[in-house]
Amino acid sequence: MKAIRVHQFGDPGVMKLETVDDLKPASDEVLIKVKAAGVNPADTYIRAGNFGARTLPYTPGMDAAGTVQAIGMDVHRFKANDRVYVAGSVSGTYAEQVLCKESQIHPLPNHVSFEQGAAMGVPYATAYYALFNRGHAMPGEMVLIHGASGGVGTAAVQIARSRGLTVVGTAGTDKGRELVAKEGAHHVLDHRAPDYLDQLMKLTGGQGVNIIIEILANVNLGKDLKLLATRGRVVVVGSRGTVEIDPRDTMSRYADIRGMSIMYATPGELAGIHAALGAGLENGTLRPIIGQKIPLAEAVRAHEEVMKPGSYGKIVLTP
Numbered sequence: 001m002k003a004i005r006v007h008q009f010g011d012p013g014v015m016k017l018e019t020v021d022d023l024k025p026a027s028d029e030v031l032i033k034v035k036a037a038g039v040n041p042a043d044t045y046i047r048a049g050n051f052g053a054r055t056l057p058y059t060p061g062m063d064a065a066g067t068v069q070a071i072g073m074d075v076h077r078f079k080a081n082d083r084v085y086v087a088g089s090v091s092g093t094y095a096e097q098v099l100c101k102e103s104q105i106h107p108l109p110n111h112v113s114f115e116q117g118a119a120m121g122v123p124y125a126t127a128y129y130a131l132f133n134r135g136h137a138m139p140g141e142m143v144l145i146h147g148a149s150g151g152v153g154t155a156a157v158q159i160a161r162s163r164g165l166t167v168v169g170t171a172g173t174d175k176g177r178e179l180v181a182k183e184g185a186h187h188v189l190d191h192r193a194p195d196y197l198d199q200l201m202k203l204t205g206g207q208g209v210n211i212i213i214e215i216l217a218n219v220n221l222g223k224d225l226k227l228l229a230t231r232g233r234v235v236v237v238g239s240r241g242t243v244e245i246d247p248r249d250t251m252s253r254y255a256d257i258r259g260m261s262i263m264y265a266t267p268g269e270l271a272g273i274h275a276a277l278g279a280g281l282e283n284g285t286l287r288p289i290i291g292q293k294i295p296l297a298e299a300v301r302a303h304e305e306v307m308k309p310g311s312y313g314k315i316v317l318t319p
């Protein structure tokens with residue numbers, strides 16, 4: 001089978017399309033024929049050698065969707081030809097085949113495309129974990145999704161809207177803002193406009209927001225703390241550098257800054273999250289947005305694209 005392989009850490013060009021041996025499942029594993037693989041920013045940090053401990057050589061990718069090709073003898077929840085989405089794997093998802101533990105795969109309803117399934121794992125699980133496990137979001141609260149046009153942001157908008165929150169989303173382009181509105185944000189702001197935070201405070205009647213899902217904390221955290229209502233929470237999902245804050249902004253609002261990494265979700269939490277996400281796929285409240293489909297052989301281009309501004313949902317690779 002064909003797979004993208006990384007033999008040394010470095011720029012996107014270190015990813016090479018190679019022919020490797022077909023995979024065989026161990027007794028507790030499932031072999032999936034990959035129809036689409038999700039591209040996450042974290043895949044680029046790992047490839048660059050800046051994130052997580054990874055042994056070389058390896059196949060990148062955490063997310064995918066496809067059909068079950070074979071199962072190990074101790075696997076009972078899945079059978080050949082089942083449609084599934086993959087959230088984490090044993091062997092890496094940028095490939096024609098991927099090996100997973102049974103707990104890493106989840107049913108994909110017939111009306112949801114494989115490309116959409118490949119957008120579920122990291123982005124939707126992160127959005128759910130940020131909103132509920134870390135943010136303790138409650139129906140009726142107001143949430144600012146600060147960076148709502150990308151993979152995690154569009155997921156957070158759909159999930160929060162379906163759970164009765166008032167949603168404010170931001171994006172940096174007209175196209176991104178149209179998307180954020182279409183996916184369910186009650187209010188949409190331009191995070192590149194000089195006065196957008198004043199507009200936000202006006203929307204809240206000067207009270208501030210209850211929760212902020214922060215996608216770029218190194219730019220926004222200092223300002224976020226001044227936008228919170230009393231007992232407000234900022235959940236730091238993404239950050240690409242350092243930032244200065246005034247700690248008094250937390251004291252005066254009885255506010256929390258809560259960091260998160262989906263890698264810390266326990267097996268029990270992940271099982272609950274994917275049960276909720278599966279229900280959302282079934283009833284149509286969750287509809288992953290695919291901005292770009294790129295052939296597997298052009299994984300290098302996909303890693304360049306995912307780091308550019310002007311996000312529009314997800315980028316997926318198709319073998």
Ligand code: NAP
Nearest residue numbers: 041146147148149150151152172176238260261262310311
């Ligand atoms: P993505 O699809 O590339 O989306 C990036 C988002 O950031 C877009 O909505 C973009 O908006 C927005 N953005 C750009 N400039 C911004 C600004 N000044 N203020 C607010 N938002 C801004 O990436 P993703 O997959 O959603 O991931 C987003 C971040 O979360 C990445 O840094 C990723 O590494 C991190 N992440 C963390 C976890 C975790 O477990 N903690 C899990 C998944 C992802 P425009 O392009 O419209 O300007």
